[in-house]
Amino acid sequence: MGPWISMDEACARLGVRPQTVYAYVSRGKIEVMSDPVDTRRSLYRAEDVATLAKRKQAGRKHETLATNTLFGAEPSIPTAISTFLRERLYYRGRDAVALAENATLEEAAQLLWDSAQPVNFSSSTKVAKPGRVAAFKTLAELAATGHSTHGRMTRVLHAEGQGLVGQLANAFGAQPGQQALHMRFAQGWALKPAGAELLRMAMVLLVDHELTSSAFASRIAASNGASLPACLLSGLSTLSGPLHGDASGRVKALFNDVERQGEDQVITHYLSTGQALAGFGHHLYPEGDPRAAALLARFEPPPVIARFIAQATRLTGLQPNIDVALAALVIHCGLPDDAAFGMFATARSIGLLAHSLEQLGVGQVIRPRGRYVGVMPERV
Incomplete structure (x- = not known):
């Protein structure tokens, strides 16, 4: 053989x-x-x-x-939202990297939600102290009072989903207003047009990634008829883990070490102790994450970070994934420390809502069976 x-x-x-x-x-x-x-x-x-x-x-x-x-x-779980083919990500059959070259988040949402009408994430909600706490509080309050998804028209759910994404963006730091979502984030973080364009591309690349654990969590909630904010909260709670949507936080901590100690010392420490470098390698993309390559090609990270990425790639043979690109973007644009998670969570909320809406069409509760391995029950 x-x-x-x-x-x-x-x-x-x-x-x-x-x-x-x-x-x-x-x-x-x-x-x-x-x-x-x-x-x-x-x-x-x-x-x-x-x-x-x-x-x-x-x-x-x-x-x-x-x-x-x-x-x-x-x-x-069958899905028509996104898939992988030859190490490329596709949104409803369209190459995600190619789409991210020009598409807005609103256009990506219309595609993933299979909406007949244009999507608008405008919101006038003002948040006194934006950040992760505000975002989860907002969703929790909406989930506690939200209406079940059952017995409601798809167009009505689309309208509710638009409002949820708009409010979530504001809670993470986007400026209230009528503009495209990436422009509202750029205003909230005082970025110039070039920075806004980088946010747009990064967030479109993050909109969905097939059946992730967070998408599965949202689908479970949707299968039980939970409200849209409850479905979204279920997914984002899962996304918040450091092995999922908050992985860029681990990369940012690594970059902080690089900026303080230099790339040589950090790499030597990790390789000599056998520790994996956060953000390098991806089991779905053995030859390299195309999302990361596309985003990193759009800007120059600080020299010490660029040298670190190049040296880590050469010594490990592993290519940087989207978490490295996102953390590098935060440093390049001078964004708040939690901005990477804010961008990821807001963008992925579009995909989580798409999975929730798709699951409603299945009409069955997702209910896995447990395989009991504990002490044998006593006979009565």
Whole structure:
């Protein structure tokens, strides 16, 4: 068996369709590389395929299949919102990086929500002390009094979703007003037009990323008929973890060390102690996160940060992901420390609402079963 095989051979050995192979790749179960003979084709690691085939032949019990599905061995929820193909992200079939070249968040939302009408995130709500606390307080209050999503027209839910995103943006520091959302953020953070353009591109790149844990959380809430703000709060609470939407905070802390100590000392410390560098590598993009590459190509990070990124990439072989690009953007534009999470959360709220709305069309409650492994119950 050669080390790399074609898609046809991988499908034959696994007994699956190409879509399933793509799903295995997106979950990091099968490593992929470009065919050196024909760059339009991909090759798949034969060893990974053999391992999966062996598991299939051995057979799996029902509870094992359910556990693996829940924890990401294979897709479990159909979605038309976004997907990955050959290490590229697509929003409803459109390349996300290409879309981010010119699209606004409003245009991205219209696409993801499959809305017949243009989207407008304008808001007049004033926030005395913008930030993460204000954002979660706003959503919590709305969730406590919100109406169920059941029995309501899609266009009505779209209108409510626009208001939610607009209020959330204000809570994170956007200036109240009628302008496009990235312009309102730029005004709130006193940025010039060039900075506003960087915010626009970054946020469009962050709008969705297929079935993430936060999207799943929002879908669970939606499947139970929770209000839109409750669905959004469920998703953003999950997003706030350092292994998800707040990962750029770990990168920003790393950059702070670099600015104080210099790139050589920081890299030496991490590599000599075997610690992973936050923000480098992504299991969905073995050859590099195209979102990060597109955003970093638009501006020059401070020299010490640029040197650190280049040196870390060279020594680890791992490319910077979107969290590195976002943290570098915060430093480049002189934004508040929590601005990266504010941008991420506001942009991703569009995707979380898209998943919530899509889940309403399924009409079933998401209710996984637990596999009890505790003390055997006493007989009565």
